[in-house]
Amino acid sequence: MKYKKVVLIGNPIAGGGALKKIKKAENILKNKGISVETLLTKKKGDAQEFAKKIKNREILVIAAGGDGTYNEVVNGLAFSETPMAILPMGTTSVLAKELKIPDNIEKAVDIALRGNVQRVHLGRIKNQEKQRLFILMAGIGFDGMAVFGVDSEKKKYFKKIAYILSGIRTLINYAPQELKIYDSATKKAYSAVICKASCYGGSFRIAPDASLKKPNFYVFLSKTRSKLELSLQILGVIIGKHIKMMNTDYFKTEALKITGDAHVQIDGDYFGKTPVEVELIRDALNLVFPEYN
Known part of the structure; x- marks a missing residue:
């Protein structure tokens, strides 16, 4: 395990039974013996504020939601060393299509934990x-x-x-x-x-x-x-x-x-x-x- 902790930032109303999927992801992580903290958004801007407070390259942030949730987490983590992974469960999840992240929660969690961290450019x-x-x-x-x-x-x-x-x-x-x-x-x-x-x-x-x-x-x-x-x-x-x-x-x-x-x-x-x-x-x-x- 290359991360000492996972922070799961989730939008419980993202669509497609999001809350149930977020809880499933949380349980998968805990069953792997990983320390996990789950932060659920209640309003627009919450995901960005949660992410802004995390500045540690040994903590993995997993954004669980749709493209709006991802955008907020991006704006919170940008210019830090903290890595970001995603769990697709939103209206469209275009970023998941771009990264070829499957809808299957077990597979998406596995990619988040084992995938390659690369520096990307933003607009x-x-x-x-x-x-x-x-x-x-x-x-x-x-x-x-x-x-x-x-x-x-x-x-x-x-x-x-x-x-x-x-x-x-x-x-x-x-x-x-x-x-x-x-x-x-x-x-x-x-x-x-x-x-x-x-x-x-x-x-x-x-x-x-x-x-x-x-x-x-x-x-x-x-x-x-x-x-x-x-x-x-x-x-x-x-x-x-x-x-x-x-x-x-x-x-x-x-x-x-x-x-x-x-x-x-x-x-x-x-x-x-x-x-x-x-x-x-x-x-x-x-x-x-x-x-x-």
Whole structure:
């Protein structure tokens, strides 16, 4: 056992019987003779506050929940030596898809304990009001509006369906304002997804070249106001043909600025509105990968 203690930070209402799974993980760890402390969140921000108080490379933090829980733990542990592992049990758990962590609790716990700790790069986004780190992506425009439109009560009970319904409503009412993207050259678009990881919305790969281990972002732009054309681009993402479609752009960068009037989401949670600045933060987090990854 390379850790003297495991701290399990869990969101008991993440979905899919989360509390039962968290307790199961706790029992698996205890049965292995491991000292474990379980901290359950009660409100937004709890996971980050729990993680901020843990600054020890000999303690393993396991985040049990969905991408929102992971994001909070990332923001709490960033720039420390404390390693982070995950147990997938949220609405989508895109990070679990990215890391190839199975839903099976026994296997996920085994990966957390035996996996390889690697330093990964994060994104940092800021607007006029706040800043925050993200590990997966920042979405500006269409999917920012879709996340903004998710009803909190419906999300609590209907989970992923709430996002799908909001996405459909957003598409029906789609009337975006133009965004300006300042990179090495100025670009114009109506939606942008800035990816630190390749997976998006589950197993879809909106930026197939992106990786947590690579020191850059891959950015996908939609340059159409047409609902029909956007629908085709969404279909293109599903079948993996979106990058070569008309009125799109795809490029690599380490920093950019986006102006305009649009909603923003990061790691599946609402962030705020543009203008925003996004930059790469190198070697910011110790993350546990499966031994085969």
